[in-house]
Amino acid sequence: MRELKIEAARAALDQVQDGMRLGIGTGSTAEEFVRVLAERVAGGLSVIGVPTSERTAALCKELGVPLTTLDETPELDLTIDGADEIGPELGLIKGGGGALLREKIVAAASQRMIVIADKTKMVESLGRFPLPIEVNAFGLRATVVAIEKVAKELGLEGPLAVRERDGKPFVTDGGHLIVDASFGRIPDPRALAIALNAIPGVVEHGLFLDLADTAFVAGDGQVRTVGAA
Numbered sequence: 377m378r379e380l381k382i383e384a385a386r387a388a389l390d391q392v393q394d395g396m397r398l399g400i401g402t403g404s405t406a407e408e409f410v411r412v413l414a415e416r417v418a419g420g421l422s423v424i425g426v427p428t429s430e431r432t433a434a435l436c437k438e439l440g441v442p443l444t445t446l447d448e449t450p451e452l453d454l455t456i457d458g459a460d461e462i463g464p465e466l467g468l469i470k471g472g473g474g475a476l477l478r479e480k481i482v483a484a485a486s487q488r489m490i491v492i493a494d495k496t497k498m499v500e501s502l503g504r505f506p507l508p509i510e511v512n513a514f515g516l517r518a519t520v521v522a523i524e525k526v527a528k529e530l531g532l533e534g535p536l537a538v539r540e541r542d543g544k545p546f547v548t549d550g551g552h553l554i555v556d557a558s559f560g561r562i563p564d565p566r567a568l569a570i571a572l573n574a575i576p577g578v579v580e581h582g583l584f585l586d587l588a589d590t591a592f593v594a595g596d597g598q599v600r601t602v603g604a605a
């Protein structure tokens with residue numbers, strides 16, 4: 377499996393040009409990208425990156441990938457990130473690693489977003505992977521009830537779980553909580569995205585729609601390009 381992630385990461389690296397301002401994703405696949413990028417940087421490639429999490433920032437620093445912030449560099453050329461699911465029209469579910477808010481801000485600030493993944497991430501419709509929803513800790517219960525309500529109006533039901541790590545609530549880099557929503561198949565991700573965005577306690581959700589331009593999907597001895605080449 378790691379080999380496939382490396383293959384996808386290498387395909388994305390081919391799209392990186394000297395001088396680019398990069399968004400750098402989070403997760404095990406994005407970390408393979410950081411590793412191959414670092415090799416190229418050591419060989420003389422000049423890029424600057426905005427990391428989408430503290431975890432990615434730490435790896436970039438360790439491997440010598442130069443970093444900046446969105447405040448210093450508010451417009452990026454290219455973001456490269458993994459995904460938990462890749463569905464129709466390159467709609468994504470992200471946030472399995474809890475980085476969805478920064479990932480979405482960085483992707484939205486980028487001219488182009490490339491997703492890298494192994495073929496197990498491709499789905500016919502989104503929702504097999506529980507949808508991560510980042511919420512403010514204040515009013516958690518009320519926010520969960522509001523999520524249940526809007527989901528039900530869209531015909532979606534399923535357990536909502538506050539994510540935990542080591543027996544304690546998982547806290548994101550932004551200081552929020554994550555609610556994982558096991559709705560199953562989401563027939564209308566767009567409607568769900570709009571409904572979730574209208575709930576005040578929801579900070580952001582893991583539906584990435586109209587953000588990814590291209591996916592490099594590794595499997596069966598090849599790396600397939602999905603979307604714009």
Ligand SMILES: O=C[C@H](O)[C@H](O)[C@H](O)COP(=O)(O)O
Binds near residue numbers: 401403458471473
């Ligand atoms: O918050 C985490 C991110 O959205 C990741 O891109 C996503 O969870 C995929 O991670 P991995 O490459 O480890 O499957």
